[in-house]
Amino acid sequence: MSASELVRVEGVSKRFTKSLDLAAKIANRFGAKNREVTVHAVDQVDLSISDGEVVALVGESGCGKSTLGRVVAGIHDASAGKVFWKGEDVSTHSDAARKDFVLGAQMIFQDPMSSLNPRIRAGEIVGEAARVHGMTDKAGQRDYVSSLFKRVGLDPDYVRRYPHQFSGGQRARIGIARALAVNPKLLICDESVAALDVSIQAQVLNLFMDLREDLGLAYLFISHDLGVVRHISDRILIMYLGRVIESGPTRAIFEDPIHPYTKALLDNVPKLEAKKRSFATIKGEIPSPINPPPGCHFHPRCPVAGPRCSREKPKETIVAGGRMAACHLLDGGVV
Amino acid sequence: AQELKIGLSSEPSSADPHFHNLTPNNAVARHVFEPLIFMDEFQRLGFGLAQSWKVLDDLTWEFKLKANVKFHDGSPFTADDVIFTMNRVPNVPQSPAPKTSYVRGKTFEKVDDLTIRVKTAKPEPLMLNHLAQIEIMSAKAAANVTTQDLNAGKGTVGTGPYQFVEFVPGDRYVVKANAEHWGGKPRWERVTFRFLKSDPTRVAALLSGDVDIIENVPTADAARLSKDARVTVSSALSNRIIYLHMDRHREDSPFIKAKDGSAIKNPLNDLRVRKALSMALNRQAIVERIMENEAVSTGQLLPDTYAGTSKKIKIPAYDVDGARKLLTEAGLLPAGFKLTIHGPNGRYTNDTKIIEAVAQMFTRIGIETTVETLPPAVFFTRASTGGPNRTPEFSMILAGWSAGTGEPSDTLKALLGTFNPQAGTGAANRGRFSNAKMDELLAKALATVNDQQRNALLAEATEVAMEDVGIIPIFFPKNTWAAKKGLKVTARTDEYTLAMSVAR
Amino acid sequence: MTQPVLEVENLATHFFTRDGVVKAVDGVSFKVGAGEVLGIVGESGSGKSVTGFSIMGLIDPPGRVVSGSIRLAGEEIVARDDEAMRKVRGKHLAMIFQDPMMTLNPVLRIDTQMIEAVLAHDKVSEQAARERCIEALSMVGIPSPAERLVAYPHQFSGGMRQRVAIATALLHRPKLIIADEPTTALDVTIQSQILAEVQKLCAETGTAMVWITHDLSVVAGLADRIAVMYAGRIVEEGNVSQVLDVPRHPYTRGLIGSVPSANPLGARLKQIPGSTPSLGRLPKGCSFEPRCASASEACRAAKPDATDYPDGSRVACFNPYSLARAS
Amino acid sequence: MLAFIIRRFAQALFVVVAMVVIVFFGTNVVGDPVWMMVPGDATQEQVEEVRRAFGFDQPVYVQFFRFLADIAQGDFGRSYVHGGSAIRLILDRMPATLELAVVALIFAVIIGLPLGLFAGLKPDHPASRAIMAGSILGFSLPTFWVGLMLIMFFAVMLGWLPATGRGPVTTFLGIETSLHTLKGWQHIALPALNLALLKISLVIRLARSGTREASLQDYVKFARAKGLSPRRIVGVHILKNIMIPIVTVLGLEFGSLVAFSVVTETIFAWPGMGKLLLESIQRLDRPLVVAYVMVVVLLFVTINLIVDILYSALDPRVRLAGKSE
Amino acid sequence: MSDVVATPRAKGEFARFVDRFLEDRVAVFGLGLITLIVLLAVFAPLIAPQNPYDLAKVDIMDSRQPPGSKSMDGFTMWLGSDGVGRDLWSGILYGLRISLMVGLLSGLIAATIGLCIGLIAAYFGGRIENVIMRIVDLQLSLPSVLVALILVALLGKGVDKIIIALIVVQWAYYARTVRGSALVERRKEYVEAARSLGLSHTRTMLKHILPNCLAPVIVIATVQTAHAISLEATLSFLGVGLPQTEPSLGVLISNGFQYMLSGKYWISFFPGVALLLTIVGINLVGDRLRDVLNPRLEK
């Protein structure tokens, strides 16, 4: 545990369960087959982020990235496992410490429209929380908001505007300013640039990099765009159906992916440089997290899967260079 | 020899003649069943299934029955049927309004097949009126049948001019001609009574030809219909009186207050005030403007064509100044007072409007009057027993009363007799009026079997009560029928709509 | 060169809205040859979809194709009436949409939706139509197509639905398919499966394709030619390598520069300042002028016309970038 | 599915019990039914006799327990006024009401759907504007008022149709109906139209907004891109989609048709259970009101259930099991 | 950095909304109508030639006079008089007061109740929501006329009673609507942002979610108010509504109903027209609101 560690989650799982009501139970007595539906959105994940570090979370849709992000941001409580903020277990936190955690880890969202309340003016969106938490008072709010607006590259004259009066890129900036208003240490960016056009996306990514430099912020950067991730992150976690299947320093993973899924993912990313290439190196669909395949979740699509893969969950194996991968290939083979 | 379709304004609740003593029930039952005594359209008594009667002594009556009368099922009508019927009447289960009171205190004995004898506990001058209310059923066909069976046509067998066909609650009651009837084959082959409760609907049904006759022509339409060439209208004065009842049993009446809202002594206990109120009423205006002349104003309990009424009682003259003078004498003017009149809405024709008109008139003599009308069920509950200790709640009410017996004794007894549940007087005396002299005269009348003497006593009792303003009578509504051109309805005072009254 | 499948010339489609005229497409010209894939890229709102719909004749009021010509295999289709156009749609021209969740009618079974597409143009028996559907489905890589045919759309994943849409488009072996961002909503691995199928099918059937996207990297791998749209116009068009490697228009350059992978790792990205203008009130001159680093007086005065280059590309700019100038 | 049905009926049971308790105690507070039963000239002793005979002299809760005890023995109460089993009386009248409601529903669909479809497809057409204006009017006109106007116009002035009542009734396949004769249809035409009026407006609106919304959907665009004829697009793609909300809403509105029949039946003297309810309320015939509530709540629950099943049949996306979320 | 605003809309949202609303001439007509009607009702005591509730002023000698007749007090009864001699024009003005008050007050209270309940259900979810929504379902499964009919029969007559009955039949519609839109809003990321910023539940609910749920509430409020007014009239027609002596429009109509066939059409007709205009006006406005506030149909 490094001294500068900001947040760490250990063995965190998040399950969403739709339980049966009385009627369904009675019906079951009569032979109906109502079952509880449980989604293992996140399944025993370890993750730590140090001060000023950019960790990227990559994976296909429904694999639990956002859910993990929310757990880290303190929006969801984990179903199992522990979350440590600055080395302390948040479940044992005092109110003040809890507030430090909630405010210290701020989320920035994907949809620039739905993440801003359409009926609240930009200035209030940004300043409300700071005022409520006593970081500024009513009189000082104006200046406080102005400085935040400048910080994210918005004209402070726009404070009285409503969200719909801004362009997509500007809305993203308001979302960032809102998070910055409570002096966070960690920003959790959930697909924060996915909805933006490339040219705007570049502006926002630059802003993120500037903020990191200026404020020493750490990031949990959730994305499915490997190009972006590669550019911005120090470390990558790759998730598949709720589990982290590989993690390590960005450069190392891009140069030498270990897990077959990581390999496939990297192969499938369209690249500007690759003209007239041939696509598709991986077959099959992403399975549902309600009924994940047994053993290694990836085995039905894996080109190198063997009989063991459908039986046993692969162990997380530490590899040299601060890397981890969960694949039977690293651990005695697939047969 | 045709079908006749009649639109009724209210629906019989049953085809069992003894189940529910209600006008519509009795009226439809009269087609199928017949009582020993008939009442004609003016409620005068005549022979029904009885051929003659004799008063043997004050406590014994003997009736000869008509011979050769047959029930619809072909069996002959005999004294057994009468006895059966009289025994059945008090024993109809779940009856909401049994006819028990008509047979109470009477013992029926069979003398021979066509003679019965009735013994009473005390002199019963109203014997005939009572027997006129009881429809004779067949001992054979109606043995052990329930009200539901009768509704379904099982045992619905009488001696009447029409035979029961079907009763569809909510829709119709159908009878067909009984060719074997002792009075000859009836005029109509088939008669269908349709139940058309809503007034405009009923009129529309007549105008559109859905029905041939409607009863209870709404006052609003009577005038127009009588001008309509497609329709003939006939009407008769009803035996119903619409009147005001005043609180006489409290010194502090809850709905009478001084104008500033403080309590005052109940002014209605002062005869001058009661007189003033009666004088303040412009009865004629009410009759013309509200009832559209479908009523006749009155100062007593029954139209003076009825037995037991008094020719001496005049309709109190409309006299605002006189009324004010009386109020001043009583010390109530110029201060005036506040009064709330209560009444049902929808129970009597134009009831709310009448109360409003009355209130207008009272207001003109300095009594600030407000009106509160209530659904009938609520109104009657509160008006009868809404106060403390199940006393009447209101200070002044508008109500109606119909004299089913065709003379005023019941009315006097129930409305004006001193309230006394044991003696059975004052049952509907919701003002708790009490006049010893009247009570005495009435008691005497009720023990007098001689018609003439009794009627004189009743007239006198009425005079006393009216002089003391026990109630303020307003008017008698008219019962009006409208028929399609070519049909003629003989209007009846008892509100019964009978196919037998319809001629071509 | 043989007859191009599609020739679009000076196409202008305007929307006459309450707030004024929106010139969504304003003078667009391009050609697509048989078996060729043209990628149209541009930012959101630049008029890509409207171009596609204009070709399909699916512009609804208040929009209208105000001028220009669209020739399909040499035949003008702009002025055609509804019925005539209907006969072309689906038969010779097909289209695939962005959102696979929405393109299939959720309350109708897949077979209904595919068979009706066959019967709309060919008088064949229902059985024959069904077989053609099965065939089309297996072409796009749907396993056990006969069984899947009787399913409802919601029983399919997004990728599967998009395949169904593609199969439907292929039913009549159209001359041209317009694909409007068909993979944007899909995951990387699924996207690349679809791209692979499409590539294969175009090669096999010789169907020409217009692939609309905002993702340069996708067209880089798929298209033969690329047209870059900005504010209703094509600012640059040419071979893939031509446009991506030596872009001449400042916008194209900016766009490519914004892509992270085109920048050194961890460095600040090159960025185009500002954001896309509203089509309702474009400047008189070049629409890109307010964001352009190399704008000149001329750019403010008038809109530049497209200039043809010997390498087959066309650029609409007064100050195009050239290797000569760069050096 | 089974769970779903159980859930629904548990709910129904709850409503029935709640309503019965409310109605039972409520009617008792309002007034004494005795006064509505006895004739106007009844004497005190008659009144007391009846009161005793019906147990009104007992405290309410005693009456209530007696009522519960009777239910336990399968006796749901007898009408004070009519004497017979209250449930039976209601059930006897139910076919007439249901017939009226069903015909009204059919009217609503066959009149409303084409109009709404048209208005939705051509929102700017003058006729569409007229249709929409008409639908607002239809929404706004009080039922009772229209009823009388219909009678005035069609029955009294034109004499085309009978003003009141139901045609001759037969039992067909165990269902009592008056629709087998022309006469029956003549009788039902006006009341059904009266009852349907509001629903016609509703269907027009649902159809219009559904059509407008559906026509903006990608799948309609895709259908056009496939080269389908407008007839097929409207007749299959759009219609099937708008039928979902229409069937759902109409199914639920069927309950309100039954309820509003109180008004229509009163005006047109239609021998249904609505009229009976109104009379029972006025007469404080508590057992009948209670029975009506029981029957009607069960009826509604059944209808809702059918609607849900229909809904899932129409919309393949819906599975009943998931509906409770 | 020089950021160009993409689409700076000069006007605020409200102004835009007003603009859009006013585009439709029919709706403007409806709004004008409603305004006029409300003004008439508010200023009825100043406008009406007669206080129809003051029995000293009403004379049965004036009853059933055709439109344009002179009253005993000397003023002209432009719309005629009713069965007890009330000037109909005055009666309608005062009746409007009652009808509107009943409609608006019941709507307001029901909306407030429904709003709170719907919001709580959507926000907290789980068991609370389940219980609330079951109750709402129950309420909605029973048609409003029926519930109102039975309630009014149980509660008795009177303005307060009918308002209670109308609240009971309306609140569930609001609760359902609010819950529906609050559920949508709740899933939006700005709510999560509010949570993430450590704002309290109350604040999130009231300040962030509530304002975004108001649009549909406004729409159904118009419909419900119109419905309530019409329902009151229906109940009055059925004889279980308001007392006859201080008539609402419904009572006036139902009182005049008996004169329909006798040629004295005005007694029922004019109040009917007043009722119709009120409801049509409200519905026209509501219709337009629905179009304007429903972004899905925005072109």
Ligand SMILES: Nc1ncnc2c1ncn2[C@@H]1O[C@H](COP(=O)(O)OP(=O)(O)OP(=O)(O)O)[C@@H](O)[C@H]1O
């Ligand atoms: N509140 C919830 N209730 C039930 N299931 C949920 C909930 N939130 C998420 N899930 C389920 O958990 C799984 C993971 O969801 P999550 O949003 O974390 O995925 P993701 O990786 O962010 O996907 P995407 O790339 O599409 O955003 C999904 O299957 C989702 O359906």
Ligand SMILES: Nc1ncnc2c1ncn2[C@@H]1O[C@H](COP(=O)(O)OP(=O)(O)OP(=O)(O)O)[C@@H](O)[C@H]1O
């Ligand atoms: N029906 C319409 N009414 C008015 N304007 C429209 C309409 N449809 C499209 N537009 C305008 O036309 C312009 C081009 O739209 P288009 O859909 O072609 O953009 P696009 O390039 O496909 O963008 P995206 O990448 O977001 O799909 C947009 O500015 C849009 O506002």
Ligand SMILES: [Mg+2]
């Ligand atoms: Mg996510």
Ligand SMILES: [Mg+2]
């Ligand atoms: Mg597009």
